Amino acid sequence: MERSLVGDLKSLPDGNSVVVKGWAQEIRSLKNLVFVVLRDSTGMVQATFKRDNFPDMDMLSNLSRESVINVEGKLNLKSKSKTGVEIEATGFTVLNVSESPLPLGIIDPVEADFETRLNNRFLDLRKPAKASIFRIKSSLIWGIREYLHRQNFVEVQTPKIVAAATEGGSDLFPVKYFEKEAYLNQSPQLYKEILISSGIDRVFEVGPAFRAEEHNTVRHLNEFTSVDIEMAFSDHNGAMTMLENSVKNGIESVLKASSKDLETLGLKIEIPKVPFPRISYEECRNIASANGVEIPFGEDLSVEALKFIGEKFHDFYFIVDWPSSLRPFYTMPNEKDPRYTNSYDLQYREKEITSGAQRVHNPDILKKRFIEKGLKAENFEFYIKAFKYGMPPHAGWGLGLERLLMILLDLPNIREGTLFPRDRTRIVP
Amino acid sequence: MERSLVGDLKSLPDGNSVVVKGWAQEIRSLKNLVFVVLRDSTGMVQATFKRDNFPDMDMLSNLSRESVINVEGKLNLKSKSKTGVEIEATGFTVLNVSESPLPLGIIDPVEADFETRLNNRFLDLRKPAKASIFRIKSSLIWGIREYLHRQNFVEVQTPKIVAAATEGGSDLFPVKYFEKEAYLNQSPQLYKEILISSGIDRVFEVGPAFRAEEHNTVRHLNEFTSVDIEMAFSDHNGAMTMLENSVKNGIESVLKASSKDLETLGLKIEIPKVPFPRISYEECRNIASANGVEIPFGEDLSVEALKFIGEKFHDFYFIVDWPSSLRPFYTMPNEKDPRYTNSYDLQYREKEITSGAQRVHNPDILKKRFIEKGLKAENFEFYIKAFKYGMPPHAGWGLGLERLLMILLDLPNIREGTLFPRDRTRIVP
Numbered sequence: 001m002e003r004s005l006v007g008d009l010k011s012l013p014d015g016n017s018v019v020v021k022g023w024a025q026e027i028r029s030l031k032n033l034v035f036v037v038l039r040d041s042t043g044m045v046q047a048t049f050k051r052d053n054f055p056d057m058d059m060l061s062n063l064s065r066e067s068v069i070n071v072e073g074k075l076n077l078k079s080k081s082k083t084g085v086e087i088e089a090t091g092f093t094v095l096n097v098s099e100s101p102l103p104l105g106i107i108d109p110v111e112a113d114f115e116t117r118l119n120n121r122f123l124d125l126r127k128p129a130k131a132s133i134f135r136i137k138s139s140l141i142w143g144i145r146e147y148l149h150r151q152n153f154v155e156v157q158t159p160k161i162v163a164a165a166t167e168g169g170s171d172l173f174p175v176k177y178f179e180k181e182a183y184l185n186q187s188p189q190l191y192k193e194i195l196i197s198s199g200i201d202r203v204f205e206v207g208p209a210f211r212a213e214e215h216n217t218v219r220h221l222n223e224f225t226s227v228d229i230e231m232a233f234s235d236h237n238g239a240m241t242m243l244e245n246s247v248k249n250g251i252e253s254v255l256k257a258s259s260k261d262l263e264t265l266g267l268k269i270e271i272p273k274v275p276f277p278r279i280s281y282e283e284c285r286n287i288a289s290a291n292g293v294e295i296p297f298g299e300d301l302s303v304e305a306l307k308f309i310g311e312k313f314h315d316f317y318f319i320v321d322w323p324s325s326l327r328p329f330y331t332m333p334n335e336k337d338p339r340y341t342n343s344y345d346l347q348y349r350e351k352e353i354t355s356g357a358q359r360v361h362n363p364d365i366l367k368k369r370f371i372e373k374g375l376k377a378e379n380f381e382f383y384i385k386a387f388k389y390g391m392p393p394h395a396g397w398g399l400g401l402e403r404l405l406m407i408l409l410d411l412p413n414i415r416e417g418t419l420f421p422r423d424r425t426r427i428v429p
Numbered sequence: 430m431e432r433s434l435v436g437d438l439k440s441l442p443d444g445n446s447v448v449v450k451g452w453a454q455e456i457r458s459l460k461n462l463v464f465v466v467l468r469d470s471t472g473m474v475q476a477t478f479k480r481d482n483f484p485d486m487d488m489l490s491n492l493s494r495e496s497v498i499n500v501e502g503k504l505n506l507k508s509k510s511k512t513g514v515e516i517e518a519t520g521f522t523v524l525n526v527s528e529s530p531l532p533l534g535i536i537d538p539v540e541a542d543f544e545t546r547l548n549n550r551f552l553d554l555r556k557p558a559k560a561s562i563f564r565i566k567s568s569l570i571w572g573i574r575e576y577l578h579r580q581n582f583v584e585v586q587t588p589k590i591v592a593a594a595t596e597g598g599s600d601l602f603p604v605k606y607f608e609k610e611a612y613l614n615q616s617p618q619l620y621k622e623i624l625i626s627s628g629i630d631r632v633f634e635v636g637p638a639f640r641a642e643e644h645n646t647v648r649h650l651n652e653f654t655s656v657d658i659e660m661a662f663s664d665h666n667g668a669m670t671m672l673e674n675s676v677k678n679g680i681e682s683v684l685k686a687s688s689k690d691l692e693t694l695g696l697k698i699e700i701p702k703v704p705f706p707r708i709s710y711e712e713c714r715n716i717a718s719a720n721g722v723e724i725p726f727g728e729d730l731s732v733e734a735l736k737f738i739g740e741k742f743h744d745f746y747f748i749v750d751w752p753s754s755l756r757p758f759y760t761m762p763n764e765k766d767p768r769y770t771n772s773y774d775l776q777y778r779e780k781e782i783t784s785g786a787q788r789v790h791n792p793d794i795l796k797k798r799f800i801e802k803g804l805k806a807e808n809f810e811f812y813i814k815a816f817k818y819g820m821p822p823h824a825g826w827g828l829g830l831e832r833l834l835m836i837l838l839d840l841p842n843i844r845e846g847t848l849f850p851r852d853r854t855r856i857v858p
Contacts, residue, residue: 003662021661021662021821022628022821023628023819039628040628040630041628041629041630041631041661066818066819067819068819068820068821068822095790095821095822096790096791096816096819096820096821096822097819098817098818098819099817099818102818103814103818120814121623121627122623122624122626122627122814122815122818123627123818124627125624125627125628125629126627126628131627131628131629134583134585134629135583135629137584138583138584138585141584142578142584145574149571154563154564154567155566155567155570155571156563156567156848157637157654157830157847157848158848158849159637159652159849159851159856160589160613160637160639160652161602161613161639161651161652161851161856162856163856163857173590173604173605173606174604174605175602175603175604175605175613176602176603176604177602177851177856178641178643178853178854180856182856184589184590184604184613191848191849191858194550194551194858195551195554195848197551198550198551198552198553198554198555198560199451199452199468199469199470199554199555199560200470200554200560200563200564201469201470202470206635207636207637208586208588208589208636208637210589210590212607214607222590223588223589223590225586232450232470233432233450361524361525362525382857382858383858385532385549385551386551387525388527388528389495389527389528389531389532389551389552390452390495390496390497390525390527391497391525392450392451392497392524392525393497393524393525401586418586419585419586419587419620419624420587420588420620422588422590424607425607427588427590427591427592427606427609427611428592428811429620429623429811429812
């Protein structure tokens with residue numbers, strides 16, 4: 001007989017014969033009965049065993065928690081058990097016995113510390129509220145990808161082993177690549193721009209990116225999932241439209257496919273209205289100033305300043321027209337006033353989600369910007385070359401998937417949305 | 430006015446005002462006229478400029494090939510130009526001037542050597558037949574992902590920086606991870622199995638995988654795109670069903686979204702019929718033997734043997750029940766005859782696409798297999814632990830996306846289906 005998922009039992013006819021497979025979360029032995037709460041990825045069901053019907057009942061009643069079992073029986077939808085549905089068992093098989101004690105309890109009311117949880121991630125994720133985060137993450141990236149696919153973006157794969165630092169700086173992990181020294185890529189930025197020069201027009205990539213940042217914070221990972229787009233013949237306004245719609249479609253996908261998981265987490269998420277408001281950097285400085293926080297021109301908006309701005313423009317909004325000093329070398333200066341750039345940050349309340357911009361497409365301006373930023377142009381020859389032979393105007397963004405997830409689900413630590421986080425001290429599991 | 434894509438012009442009304450943007454592939458100057466063949470990602474169109482209407486016509490007629498331009502004009506669908514459609518130009522803007530000569534010709538009838546092409550990949554990809562490969566690749570992975578999504582697989586991201594070798598052996602790239610020695614992951618195998626123990630039930634990942642193989646061949650990459658699934662409470666038969674349907678859905682997606690690209694490549698691809706035939710390893714030995722090729726038990730099927738098998742079972746088929754000696758430590762031995770395993774290879778004619786299996790889920794058998802294969806169990810403690818506390822039976826596969834693409838499009842070299850290949854000597858661009 002084919003396996004039924006626990007979550008589907010309620011929609012089957014009462015009295016049906018069923019087979020369920022999962023983990024024995026609880027086993028209670030009474031004189032004549034044994035109750036097992038079986039958990040699978042979709043929910044929990046109580047299975048009731050009459051001792052008289054099973055000569056090998058001791059095997060089950062003595063089974064350790066979290067062992068994997070197969071239960072056959074008759075569906076009872078009128079059950080008063082706490083799982084709402086019950087199976088009157090007619091047979092069982094033990095598929096794998098768990099050792100005990102467990103290094104991490106699944107149903108303990110007190111949560112273990114985060115290090116213990118991460119060391120035993122496979123047990124931590126058996127708690128429905130932890131697994132829900134990752135089903136939501138999957139729905140989120142599906143929705144983003146589906147939107148980009150519909151907008152005729154070509155999904156690409158660019159190399160993670162590279163010879164030069166994308167963003168300059170020293171936050172690089174060195175790789176021994178045969179006889180050569182190489183690095184793990186910090187961002188697909190340079191490669192997606194090269195692809196714009198190839199005429200593919202619209203590209204996106206979802207892949208790992210690596211930053212050797214030495215400090216541990218709750219908002220940073222040393223390995224994260226970067227969602228990147230780049231589009232030819234467009235500017236920051238075109239890229240912002242793609243970004244707000246990608247986020248919107250991602251959230252719609254979560255609501256559609258993962259409503260049960262949101263419920264498990266006790267969260268309500270609303271579909272944001274597009275377009276998101278656009279507020280200029282100067283406007284933000286003014287709001288801050290009106291609240292007694294002075295931001296000198298060319299300096300980043302402080303946490304304090306963003307608090308006031310976030311109060312005024314809640315939920316999603318863009319901060320646009322950032323000063324040149326705050327943006328990377330490939331950002332397009334504003335044509336009217338080059339102290340500013342054609343750039344934006346996507347914000348959620350006081351929190352920055354991601355940033356993007358129109359890019360420089362003129363190779364001479366690009367070289368000048370390299371020098372201004374103190375970078376060695378000769379390390380980027382393979383990149384600058386793509387600008388010399390017909391690079392169209394272009395724009396794009398890079399979005400940290402875990403950052404977006406953290407903000408949407410209000411997670412206290414970005415690692416909660418990362419299956420196996422990598423940080424200053426952690427490479428196992 | 431909004432930009433039109435060249436490929437869409439034919440469906441617009443004759444005489445319409447249009448704007449197109451792209452590369453000046455050819456510029457021909459006559460006494461009274463200048464013809465420009467403009468190319469974008471969707472096709473080519475001829476734009477005709479009457480000299481009398483443009484005081485700055487010399488700027489255009491002297492423009493270097495592959496410069497990026499914007500052309501406005503009136504659509505002429507009755508044109509006899511070789512592009513089929515013509516624009517009677519009323520205006521133009523030069524968006525970026527190309528240097529000349531080009532390091533690689535776009536329309537040269539003689540193809541440059543592959544090294545030159547890869548060094549100038551951004552120009553190489555301007556040739557429609559080269560870019561088509563990557564649009565097809567995007568459609569292919571979309572179709573595979575869409576099928577898995579529909580089958581309730583959760584898309585996951587597992588770490589690429591790891592502390593232990595997945596497959597054992599020495600084909601690892603070392604990474605300096607702060608004070609620690611780490612490696613680039615060869616495969617998400619161990620992580621997706623750990624996730625099966627977490628109860629997520631069905632997981633898949635599309636991401637880079639790294640193999641420090643020292644030999645250069647036309648079938649291997651040192652960095653490739655691995656498509657991996659793992660499913661709980663299933664065996665090799667269940668995993669094969671997912672694999673054949675993923676491939677079928679991928680091909681259907683290519684036919685639907687990239688038929689023009691297949692045309693550009695001069696290829697016809699048929700939707701394969703599922704289920705694919707299953708042929709046992711022993712049956713393959715017999716076929717080889719009948720053709721005079723003897724394969725001793727426990728040895729791999731030779732190229733010669735696979736030729737005869739591929740002739741008999743053309744297109745897609747599975748070779749199943751491989752001997753234990755030929756499979757990795759995590760492969761499930763056959764319950765009836767442990768000399769064999771519950772494993773399979775997916776083949777296309779004489780070529781191997783990928784392999785998969787039911788996995789060992791019993792921690793004791795797993796440890797025994799570690800020892801048999803000469804691996805140090807202590808390096809895999811984080812992995813074995815996930816088997817001790819309730820690991821369900823499970824199965825899966827890992828598919829090299831570039832290998833599948835190479836076989837589908839009959840590419841002479843796997844690098845043709847890789848934007849920026851990494852091999853023994855190449856890390857730039």
